Amino acid sequence: MADKKMLMPAEIAEYTIEAGVKKATTPNKKVLASAFLAGAYIAFGALGSVGAAYNLLANPDTYGLGKMVAGLMFPAGLMFVLIAGADLFTGNILITLAALKKRVTWGQAFKNWALVWIGNLLGGALVAYLVSLSGVFDWSNGLYGGVIVKTSMGKLGFTWVAAIASGILCNWIVCATVWMTYGAKDVTGKVLTGFFGIFLFVCTGFEHCVANMAYLFAGLFSKANPAYLEAAHKTAADAAAINIPNIFMNNLIPVTIGNILGGAIFVAGIYYFLFVNKKENSIAEKKTA
16 A cells, blocks of 8 residues: 555644654753744744735735735745744644643643743844844835834734734644644645645734744834834834833733644644543544444
8 A cells, every 4th residue: 555645633643742742852952943943934934925015015905915915925934944944832832732641741841832932032033133134124115114113013902802812813723734734744745734724824814923023023123214104104103112011011922822722722632632532532432333
């Protein structure tokens, strides 16, 4: 019999557990280095997606089309993470499966998430800073930079309830996407399964904490440019809202909470129940015997 071209869901569950064990037991320095790369890769995807679509995003009449164009570009970031290799906070929430299986402790899972979150932040912020220095935000008389500033301000306007809900929905999609890429056995399969899920997430506009690290810090580093403020139709007083306390309290913290809940409950938790939980599986087997 020829080798299967993909893993079945129960096999993906076992693969995810083993991947979770490996991630949760990797030395801290390597976790941080790997997470730094993932933060940078997602920042490239996030800022590149705006670069591809800023003219459309700036116009309310073409905003939906702009999100679609941005969605075509953003998946490149996840492809770097999955194929080149790096640790992304939102995907690492799938370590929940290994913790539920008791292959790792919850303390190991939480430590990994904390280290990866910090590493992602460092990588994303550095890329945002370098891009802000590169001059590309000056495109179209500063319209690219204006969209970055306006996007950052918009992300700071959520209530905690809205940010958490959006974070849940986002990582429900992202973790399901990562789950599917685990099932693919070749690069083509990983690209295709990764592309469509991330394309969907970008088009919906749900909140992803690591992508937001790039958007918000790019806005922070660019908010003082008069051309960008003019293009965004904002004043310096308006842009003053883009500051470190607001970045964390009004977006990154509640979105991170939502991302954890979305991935841990609606992907890892449910798939654990379906394919790993021995008690429930044995009951189902007896009923079909």
